[in-house]
Amino acid sequence: MRKRESAVKNAVVKYGKERKNLLPILQEVKQIKNYLSRSDISEIGAEMGLSSAHVYGVASFYHFINLTEQGQNIIWVCKTISCYMKGSNDIMMALEERLKIKIGETTSDGKFTLLQTNCIGWCHKGPAMLVNDEPYTDLTPENVVQIIDSYYKK
Amino acid sequence: MSKKMINLVIDEIKTTVPEGTLLLEAAKSENVKIPTLCYHEDLCIAGNCRVCVVEVKGWNTLLAACATPAMEGMVVYTNSPLVRRARRDILALLISEHSTQCTTCYRSTNCELQDLAAEYNIDNEIYINLLKDKIFTVDRTSWAIEKDESKCIRCQRCVRTCAELQKVNALDVINKGAEMKIATFFDMAMSDVVCTNCGQCINRCPTGALTERRYIDEIWDAIGDPTKHVIVQTAPAVRVALGEMLGYEPGVRVTGKMVTALKRIGFDSVLDTDFSADLTIVEEGHELLQRLKRKLVDQEDIALPLMTSCSPAWIKFIEHLYPDYLDHLSTCKSPQQMFGAIAKTYYAEKKELDPKDIVNVSVMPCSAKKFEANRMEMKDSGYPDIDLVCTTRELGHMIRQSGINFKELPNSKYDKFMGESTGAAVIFGVTGGVMEAALRTAYEIVTGREVPFEGLNITPVRGMEGIREATIKLEKVLPDWSFLEGVELRVAVAHGLTNAAQIMDNIVIGESPYHFIEIMGCPGGCIGGGGQPIPTNEEIRRKRTEAIYTEDEKMKIRKSHENPEIIKLYEEFLGTPLGEISHKLLHTKYTRRERV
Numbered sequence: 001m002r003k004r005e006s007a008v009k010n011a012v013v014k015y016g017k018e019r020k021n022l023l024p025i026l027q028e029v030k031q032i033k034n035y036l037s038r039s040d041i042s043e044i045g046a047e048m049g050l051s052s053a054h055v056y057g058v059a060s061f062y063h064f065i066n067l068t069e070q071g072q073n074i075i076w077v078c079k080t081i082s083c084y085m086k087g088s089n090d091i092m093m094a095l096e097e098r099l100k101i102k103i104g105e106t107t108s109d110g111k112f113t114l115l116q117t118n119c120i121g122w123c124h125k126g127p128a129m130l131v132n133d134e135p136y137t138d139l140t141p142e143n144v145v146q147i148i149d150s151y152y153k154k
Numbered sequence: 155m156s157k158k159m160i161n162l163v164i165d166e167i168k169t170t171v172p173e174g175t176l177l178l179e180a181a182k183s184e185n186v187k188i189p190t191l192c193y194h195e196d197l198c199i200a201g202n203c204r205v206c207v208v209e210v211k212g213w214n215t216l217l218a219a220c221a222t223p224a225m226e227g228m229v230v231y232t233n234s235p236l237v238r239r240a241r242r243d244i245l246a247l248l249i250s251e252h253s254t255q256c257t258t259c260y261r262s263t264n265c266e267l268q269d270l271a272a273e274y275n276i277d278n279e280i281y282i283n284l285l286k287d288k289i290f291t292v293d294r295t296s297w298a299i300e301k302d303e304s305k306c307i308r309c310q311r312c313v314r315t316c317a318e319l320q321k322v323n324a325l326d327v328i329n330k331g332a333e334m335k336i337a338t339f340f341d342m343a344m345s346d347v348v349c350t351n352c353g354q355c356i357n358r359c360p361t362g363a364l365t366e367r368r369y370i371d372e373i374w375d376a377i378g379d380p381t382k383h384v385i386v387q388t389a390p391a392v393r394v395a396l397g398e399m400l401g402y403e404p405g406v407r408v409t410g411k412m413v414t415a416l417k418r419i420g421f422d423s424v425l426d427t428d429f430s431a432d433l434t435i436v437e438e439g440h441e442l443l444q445r446l447k448r449k450l451v452d453q454e455d456i457a458l459p460l461m462t463s464c465s466p467a468w469i470k471f472i473e474h475l476y477p478d479y480l481d482h483l484s485t486c487k488s489p490q491q492m493f494g495a496i497a498k499t500y501y502a503e504k505k506e507l508d509p510k511d512i513v514n515v516s517v518m519p520c521s522a523k524k525f526e527a528n529r530m531e532m533k534d535s536g537y538p539d540i541d542l543v544c545t546t547r548e549l550g551h552m553i554r555q556s557g558i559n560f561k562e563l564p565n566s567k568y569d570k571f572m573g574e575s576t577g578a579a580v581i582f583g584v585t586g587g588v589m590e591a592a593l594r595t596a597y598e599i600v601t602g603r604e605v606p607f608e609g610l611n612i613t614p615v616r617g618m619e620g621i622r623e624a625t626i627k628l629e630k631v632l633p634d635w636s637f638l639e640g641v642e643l644r645v646a647v648a649h650g651l652t653n654a655a656q657i658m659d660n661i662v663i664g665e666s667p668y669h670f671i672e673i674m675g676c677p678g679g680c681i682g683g684g685g686q687p688i689p690t691n692e693e694i695r696r697k698r699t700e701a702i703y704t705e706d707e708k709m710k711i712r713k714s715h716e717n718p719e720i721i722k723l724y725e726e727f728l729g730t731p732l733g734e735i736s737h738k739l740l741h742t743k744y745t746r747r748e749r750v
Binding site: 045 | 322323324325327328329330337338347348750
């Protein structure tokens with residue numbers, strides 16, 4: 001519990017209490033703790049003199065600031081039109097088959113969470129996905145399984 | 155230095171406006187009406203609904219009139235075919251996601267979207283109705299405020315109200331794109347968040363998305379039940395605003411007609427919250443003097459400044475956001491609750507009624523009073539002080555339902571007893587009023603003389619400034635109060651919770667120079683309350699305020715402690731102010747709350 005509290009306080013000390021620093025603070029706390037809980041959000045609000053609802057409003061705007069507990073690795077499959085035309089549905093099905101989970105779920109070993117994202121700028125090499133911050137492109141139902149397996153070996 | 159003037163043409167009318175004037179205001183000054191939805195005079199500009207778009211010669215896009223300042227040489231068209239088509243499309247898109255069940259909507263005939271849809275002849279079929287594909291919730295968890303997402307057009311007036319006027323931020327924008335909506339912290343129930351129930355968002359909501367919880371049916375049922383003795387009390391601010399619900403201009407006093415209407419509706423007894431406002435002043439005035447004595451004479455560590463406790467939105471605000479400072483609050487219940495407690499004890503005894511058969515209904519300019527009446531601790535007589543609370547708006551609806559022709563009604567007087575009122579009680583309805591009433595009484599208790607202001611009008615505490623202050627020097631005091639000789643009593647008045655927060659922040663850092671502070675949760679005080687007729691703006695609030703001060707000046711008795719019914723109440727029942735019975739029935743305690 002002590003470690004959790006200090007994550008918020010440290011981030012606020014590091015970036016400062018001004019409103020403009022809210023986003024880096026949210027990112028940092030998410031990075032450390034995997035996701036932002038209700039108590040994190042209201043603590044950030046209290047530390048910065050902002051209302052809890054306002055901090056929640058900002059956090060909920062961004063897909064990459066997670067508000068529920070995530071697996072160790074987050075897979076973001078691009079759902080935008082270019083990747084869709086190149087078969088992102090098949091990629092998603094291969095992932096669901098390999099991981100035995102549906103979109104939005106986390107594997108029972110807590111290793112992966114499967115999510116979708118809007119365009120990540122790899123339209124020319126679609127279908128594409130991110131695993132955490134790492135982009136993977138020119139995906140096929142076969143190579144995507146290998147990519148996942150490589151994470152199991154790590 | 156005078157401002158630079160700008161010349162422009164609006165719909166072929168040449169006009170000159172000061173630099174910085176918005177196109178919307180410039181058009182208004184030439185009597186050209188541009189429709190608006192997200193724009194509200196009390197709030198900052200949002201420019202998100204786009205319904206105010208106008209065409210400007212030389213610009214290749216339409217501009218939002220509410221967010222564009224007039225510029226030299228502009229040629230503006232507010233009603234060109236392009237503009238009309240754009241507005242129509244915008245409205246049709248809004249309506250495609252709006253629950254258009256107008257016949258079953260509380261705000262029907264008082265809805266800005268409905269009015270505009272009628273003006274622009276919106277055909278619902280222009281765009282596919284998206285409502286059925288979305289999941290909407292209606293939040294009825296709060297005692298005071300109902301939130302219906304299906305009627306929200308996301309203009310964010312409520313968000314700006316909550317942030318700018320009240321500094322509460324209970325509501326904010328969450329998610330984005332098609333999922334964007336107005337919600338509380340993690341979309342929690344309205345009853346569980348920092349919401350103070352002030353209802354200012356209701357007053358500014360252009361549609362029926364935010365409304366007060368209605369208790370009209372319960373009130374009719376109580377009236378219709380022959381075993382019940384139904385008492386109604388009306389707050390001071392109701393009488394200067396009810397007229398707006400029934401065809402009068404803002405600022406018309408309809409006290410006499412309102413009393414007649416309530417009698418015809420069938421209430422067994424029509425009484426006045428003014429009576430208990432006077433009672434509050436007597437109790438609170440003595441509490442102030444007692445605290446000063448304990449501080450100055452007994453050297454006790456007692457919390458000063460003392461802060462008023464009449465405004466339930468303010469109470470919930472301090473409980474949530476400044477829970478360490480609850481001892482600054484006066485322990486006096488609000489007039490509504492004092493009235494209820496006395497009605498179910500003293501009144502019941504005198505009228506030979508069983509308190510369990512009494513139904514206390516109160517008509518309030520306020521939505522937070524609904525929450526206050528339902529507080530667990532508000533049943534010191536063994537029965538709930540207040541059973542049902544309705545707003546000025548609800549009373550307007552009830553009068554319409556009853557078929558009464560309000561304008562033709564004769565005037566009548568409140569029933570006795572607990573119907574006697576003073577000018578001091580009437581001004582409870584405006585910001586500064588409680589302070590003025592308290593000073594009229596406290597000064598006289600201490601010095602034996604009337605307050606040294608012409609006509610008892612303590613003008614420094616009046617007005618619409620967010621925070622006002624005054625100093626009254628106490629001289630030639632009576633022997634009992636010799637410790638106050640030469641003391642300069644410093645008081646402050648604040649209205650709107652943003653101003654209250656400023657006062658509180660000064661107390662937190664230990665730099666508050668005051669002895670006594672009046673705080674009203676709503677801008678303008680109760681006349682601008684969350685239960686008052688819609689619309690609201692500064693001019694309407696000013697007119698209601700003037701009406702209240704006129705009512706005060708027309709009163710024979712203008713000091714709370716001279717109210718003959720109050721004097722009798724102390725003689726027959728309460729004994730002394732702050733006495734044992736007072737303490738049991740008229741005083742309360744407060745609860746620490748979370749700030750989510």
